[in-house]
Amino acid sequence: MELSSTAHVILGMLRNEERSGYEIKQAVDGSTRFFWAASYGQIYPQLKQLSKLGLIEGTEAPRGGRKRTVYRLTPAGRAELRRWLADPAETFELRDEGLLKLFFSGAGTPGDAAGSVADKRRYHADKLDRLREIEPAVKALGDPYPYMVLSHGIEYSEWMIAWCERVEHDLAGAGRGGRRAA
Numbered sequence: 001m002e003l004s005s006t007a008h009v010i011l012g013m014l015r016n017e018e019r020s021g022y023e024i025k026q027a028v029d030g031s032t033r034f035f036w037a038a039s040y041g042q043i044y045p046q047l048k049q050l051s052k053l054g055l056i057e058g059t060e061a062p063r064g065g066r067k068r069t070v071y072r073l074t075p076a077g078r079a080e081l082r083r084w085l086a087d088p089a090e091t092f093e094l095r096d097e098g099l100l101k102l103f104f105s106g107a108g109t110p111g112d113a114a115g116s117v118a119d120k121r122r123y124h125a126d127k128l129d130r131l132r133e134i135e136p137a138v139k140a141l142g143d144p145y146p147y148m149v150l151s152h153g154i155e156y157s158e159w160m161i162a163w164c165e166r167v168e169h170d171l172a173g174a175g176r177g178g179r180r181a182a
Contacts (some may be wrong), residue, residue, distance in 0.1 A: 003080070005091070006042040013074060014056060014065040018070040021047055030134065031146065034127065036151050041113055047071060055080055071106070102167075112169045121164035128157040 009032060013024045021044050028038045049067075050056045055077035058069040073081070098120035105113035131154050138150045 001053065001080070003084070004046060005036065005095075006038045007046045008081070009036060009038050010046055010071075011051060011055065011077055011084070012044065013082050014071055014073045014077070015081060018059075018072040020061070020070050021067050024071075031138075035149070050077065068118075069171065084170075096120075114168060117164050117167045117171065117177065118166075121161055121168070123162040124157045124164065128154065128161065 009028060010024055013019060013027050019027065021040070024043055024047075025038070025040055028043075032038070047056070047058070051058055051071070053076075056071045057074055058071045061068050061070045083113060098116050101116040102113055102120075105116060106120055135150060135154070138147050141147070
């Protein structure tokens with residue numbers, strides 16, 4: 001069966017506990033979104049498909065007068081998650097609009113490249129701060145794999161900040177570091 005990446009994110013998020021669609025999205029936003037995001041518009045249709053396929057089961061569990069369905073993995077869903085984990089990864093793609101803009105900066109004004117790199121540095125500094133904030137909670141999980149991924153994000157962000165600083169220095173030294181108009 002051919003499932004989307006979002007479907008596998010959902011199966012993974014249900015591996016240890018029941019969750020509603022909202023709770024899955026919250027879990028994604030606090031963990032995998034740093035390297036693999038999923039929107040409500042992706043999650044809810046996938047929940048329906050996974051349910052139809054018998055990989056998850058939903059139970060009505062209203063809370064505070066609101067309709068709410070919590071989902072859990074079925075044995076078939078757990079088997080699919082294990083099958084997917086055993087298969088080699090196919091996607092190691094990096095999509096970075098900041099790098100794309102830097103690549104084409106020769107077509108812009110002198111400050112465009114410096115502005116793109118400065119934006120990228122700030123983004124990674126903010127991301128590093130968020131990752132450091134969640135680090136104690138991830139360490140406390142007792143599961144080493146989320147922490148391995150978190151340490152990747154921390155080290156990658158630290159490297160990216162240092163790279164941006166070197167490029168900003170190079171651009172300033174080459175006379176191409178002028179600021180772009182706000």
